[in-house]
Amino acid sequence: MAEISFPLPDLGEGLIEATVLEWLVSPGDQVERNQPLVEVETTKSAVELPSPQAGKVVRIHGGPGDKINVGEPLIVFEVPDNTAGIVGTVPKEEAPKRRVRLSAVLDED
Amino acid sequence: MSNAILESEAAMADGTPNHGVEQLSMQQALNRALDEVLAGNPKALIFGEDCGRLGGVFRITDGLQAKYGTGRVFDTPLAESGILGMSVGLAMAGFHPIPEVQFDGFAYPAINQIVCQIARMNYRSRGTMPMPVTLRVPSFGGIRAPEHHGESLEALFAHVPGLKVVSPSNPHEAYHLLKYAATRPDPVIFMEPKSRYWQKGGVNFDSADGSDSPAGDSPTGANVMRAGRHVTLVAWGAMVARCLQVAELAAEDGIDVEVLDLRWLKPIDEAALVASVRKTRRAVVVHEAPLTSGLGAEVAQLVTQGCFDTLKAPVERITGFDVPYPSGDLEDEYIPNIDRILFGIQRVLEYRRG
Incomplete structure (x- = not known):
């Protein structure tokens, strides 16, 4: 397993920090890509940050009321070794789903 | 390069060839194929962005630099025109380059080297300057990647006289087709379906033929x-x-x-x-x-x-x-x-x- 750290991104033009309002995930949680991670407040607005990737949450930085600077670690994920460092995500093997049914009169000539 | 060649001979000496049937992911199957190609041909070289120390972003070249040394498996600058341009010179000098462009969309900056040099050098030199270049291209979509990471370039390359184009569909095919491609005297564009890298399947090492496949007794053809x-x-x-x-x-x-x-x-x-x-x-x-x-x-x-x-x-x-x-x-x-x-x-x- 490998760890991937996600730093607080720049949430708006020129913002340098944000205040944690509420964590929506805890260490140990398995999160999906785009799942809301945390609500933070900047001098402009309160926003929910979506997860940049799927993975297991290992650590979160800062509790409610704490300020985090842009570029500092916000959350650390654990991912399998064979997915660490790649762009994109490993596709899931899913059972095939269909809506279309075939109907044909086959004249076997 | 003499050190590199010596290192390769050492690896050949203690290298154990693959036998029997194993369940492998396509990543692992490709890795085994490259390992065998390096062991079998001291002139074979692998290079590209992150191919060396990291072992490739998809881990296809994992462990190969440690085994064969930095003279034969190495990282390049982030410049695909350079990766393929260097391949032209290495091929002229008698090597068999196996370059990687990290993603399909990064082949575009190297189109000039691929189309204007690699594809036609043999023709231009009346057969005196073959280009045994095996270009590995992680290809097609399916992994939710950003732009330039999900392109399908087969028609572009197939249109160019002098290039051969192949794409494996499962781990068994990947192993045998890559081993075959990397021993050809001609340039081969090897398009790896990146969305299938992680799926496992039986690889029968003993037959080039694919007794695991329903058909096909040759690495050529459909x-x-x-x-x-x-x-x-x-x-x-x-x-x-x-x-x-x-x-x-x-x-x-x-x-x-x-x-x-x-x-x-x-x-x-x-x-x-x-x-x-x-x-x-x-x-x-x-x-x-x-x-x-x-x-x-x-x-x-x-x-x-x-x-x-x-x-x-x-x-x-x-x-x-x-x-x-x-x-x-x-x-x-x-x-x-x-x-x-x-x-x-x-x-x-x-x-x-x-």
């Missing part, structure tokens, strides 16, 4: 992956697995689908293609690349030429769309899905002349 009577699905790369799923679903409706894995996209195995469609009398070609001037058009023409008298319907093409490859969230709408392929089958089944 493979019938599933025999059927009513319609032929023609595909390559990641779409082969999807077409095999479609074939099982069609069987529930009483339709017997043959799946032909084209494997080599240049040259196309016309004889196998025509033989299959002469039997089923209907064909649907499936690819991820955009429709217009895609390889599906070439397949449709070869089928029309070879099966015109017996065809029951015009060849259907189920493909990506004529747009830039979309962002990850939209790729399920772009890549041919099961229902779109079933619709294509339905159209050739219900077509009536006149």
Whole structure:
């Protein structure tokens, strides 16, 4: 397993920090890509940050009321070794789903 | 390079060849193939962005630098024109370069080196300067990656005289086709279906032939992956697995689908293609690349030429769309899905002349 750290991104033009309002995930949680991670407040607005990737949450930085600077670690994920460092995500093997049914009169000539 | 060659001979001495059947992911199968190629040919070199120390972003070259040294497996600057330009010089000097462009979309900056030099140097030199370059390109979509990471370039490369183009569909094929490609005297564009990298399958190391495959006793030509009577699905790369799923679903409706894995996209195995469609009398070609001037058009023409008298319907093409490859969230709408392929089958089944 490998760890991937996600730093607080720049949430708006020129913002340098944000205040944690509420964590929506805890260490140990398995999160999906785009799942809301945390609500933070900047001098402009309160926003929910979506997860940049799927993975297991290992650590979160800062509790409610704490300020985090842009570029500092916000959350650390654990991912399998064979997915660490790649762009994109490993596709899931899913059972095939269909809506279309075939109907044909086959004249076997 | 003498040190590198000595290192390689040491590796050959304690290298254990692969035998029997193993369950491997396509990543592992490709890694084994490259390991054997390096062990067997001291002139073979692997290089590209992150290929060395990291072992590749997809881990295809994992462990090879440690085993063969930095003289034979090495990282390059982030410049694809340089990676392929260097390949030209190395090939002239008698090496067998196996470069990697990290993602399909990064082949564009190297088009000049590929098309203007690698593809035609042998021709230009009247056969005195062969270009044994095996270019590995992680290809096609399906991993929710950003722009330039999900392109399907087969038609572009197949159009260039002097290049051969191949794409494996499963781990067994990946192992044998890469070993074969990396021992050719000609440039081969090796398109690895990146969405299939993690899927495991049986690799039979003992046969170049693929006794694990339903057919095919040679690393050249096309493979019938599933025999059927009513319609032929023609595909390559990641779409082969999807077409095999479609074939099982069609069987529930009483339709017997043959799946032909084209494997080599240049040259196309016309004889196998025509033989299959002469039997089923209907064909649907499936690819991820955009429709217009895609390889599906070439397949449709070869089928029309070879099966015109017996065809029951015009060849259907189920493909990506004529747009830039979309962002990850939209790729399920772009890549041919099961229902779109079933619709294509339905159209050739219900077509009536006149």
